[in-house]
Amino acid sequence: MSTTSHKPPVIGDVAREAGVSVPTVSRVLTGAARVSEEKRQRVLKAIERLDFRPSVTARALVARRPRLIAVLAGNTSRYGYAETIRGIEESARAAGYTVSITVVETADEEVVDSAVALVLNQPIAGIVVLKFDRPGVAALHRLPKSIPTVSISGVRETGVPQAVLNESDAAHELVEYLLDLGHRTVHHVRVPPSRKEDGRTTGWRRALIARGAEVPTPFDASWDPESGRIIGMELADRPEVTAVFCGNDEIAMGVIRGLYERGRSVPRDVSVVGFDDHPLARMWTPPLTTVDQDFAGLGSRAYGLLDGLIEGRKVRMFSVERPPIVVRESASPPRG
Amino acid sequence: MSTTSHKPPVIGDVAREAGVSVPTVSRVLTGAARVSEEKRQRVLKAIERLDFRPSVTARALVARRPRLIAVLAGNTSRYGYAETIRGIEESARAAGYTVSITVVETADEEVVDSAVALVLNQPIAGIVVLKFDRPGVAALHRLPKSIPTVSISGVRETGVPQAVLNESDAAHELVEYLLDLGHRTVHHVRVPPSRKEDGRTTGWRRALIARGAEVPTPFDASWDPESGRIIGMELADRPEVTAVFCGNDEIAMGVIRGLYERGRSVPRDVSVVGFDDHPLARMWTPPLTTVDQDFAGLGSRAYGLLDGLIEGRKVRMFSVERPPIVVRESASPPRG
């Protein structure tokens, strides 16, 4: 006398349907022990007939460790973020983990706390926090120490294990390249920093100081290319500006556009370089000189560290990589 | 005599530490019933001291419905995908859901099945599948019917409830615009279609036929702008090509670059239009004429449908929006 309920079937329903005990069903489900072929078939049939799917929650409660990795980020769709997440997901998936994403919109306490609460409300094996911006940094600070956590950043910092792209060295090299071209100094348009100063800005500053060049006040852009365009228009009115180092390629494209709208040509009138090697950087006119950041690889390395933590292996605190600069056509010697 | 174990504390530990029963701890945790202020404080202290966090898995098993929404997509980092995911996550988070992402790399059966298995291996409340490509379509077909599912697409199709951006109408309008400018026909470079033909291509074809224009064979690009560049170079050698409608802005930018590298100018020599209104479309030289696709809104609408399904409300099968075209400077009347 089966009650036609509309709730999903449970293992007991299958057992009854197949005329076996619950553990026997479990055995065919997990393959943990041998079951006679006959009962096995009956069970399989019953499972099919009932469209039964074991409750992952119940399974998790009994034995299995969580197979979910949470990513906390200030953003998901901008190039660097999206690629980093892609790298994490790809590696995690290969290892049988699912990745969840929760964005931390601002660094406000409430916002951060509610995002963190959301994350902790899932059965997670570990957390990756993208520390590219203020919200990311804030989130990291609110996470309980008891959960395996790694961070991703553009600069080495103590705390949890960290995957980093050494941005300051790359920026340093890029600025030196500009200086070597003959520019007296290099102006800088930065993206929203994660703390006082990001690696890109630090590298720029150091290179300038090392060469005894003047260090101009940086311009502040948002993540929107449009903000770069506005700054580009301002820059167009300042003849002393001959070289500009932008915080990322999208901003560089905006800056170039702004310059162009004000009648200045790149690189003839002013050289502009970016950072990241966005897929469109090479399509731009002129093709952008920039730094090739392997974000997907970065995400992948972060997963590697996290996996070590989860498995209880001894993991090193840093996985650092030095991104190479890629010279194209948006920078040249200054005029005259 | 407390055993100093290194396993995370459970509710029983807290109860012992506070000198109360387990249900009492549970009551202060959930606020489900009144607890004397004194015991309440003792419990809170014990929780703090032990750094206890209730097992979400156990909680889920007892009562709570899953608070995880899975997104299945062929890709996560390309503009349209990333923005759509952002829209889903934003709405889901506002409603207290976390979003997981799993990529379906190809439409191969094994690949699709393992991605689907990964998703079903989490306690999920519902699924949204991005049906922008073959892998997405394939994944949708392998999903059990018993789980609330919605899809996102550029064209109306029967099946599960669906959020759609009416791409064919927009493409139709864009092609008409080009024809009105005086072009005899419009060539088409398409991105990888999700089925025989995508809405963008259908709209293009229909517009051409409606006007009695010749329908040239479309060119096939990948998602990589570089593939657009290659095609652009080919196009440069064909003087009969005066207008090109590209499957998305990134491809359009590649096409323009290829044309440019072969000495042709846009829009003077050939008009090129894109699709999506990528943030860089407006920065491009020339600024791209395109279709303004509200991907984030699309994701948000998809979440709305899914939420209805999860809550058991009656939900309509379609949430359709018609994206507007945005005229900028990459298209003009043909020369001569």
Add this chain to the structure above:
DNA sequence: CTGAAAGCGCTAACAG
């Protein structure tokens, strides 16, 4: 208000 008792759905340990 509060403790004892009874599960949630599944797997593991233990006898046969």
Add this chain to the structure above:
DNA sequence: CTGTTAGCGCTTTCAG
């Protein structure tokens, strides 16, 4: 091989 017996960690009756 297979059924019975115990839980996993938490919430929810159900008596007091």
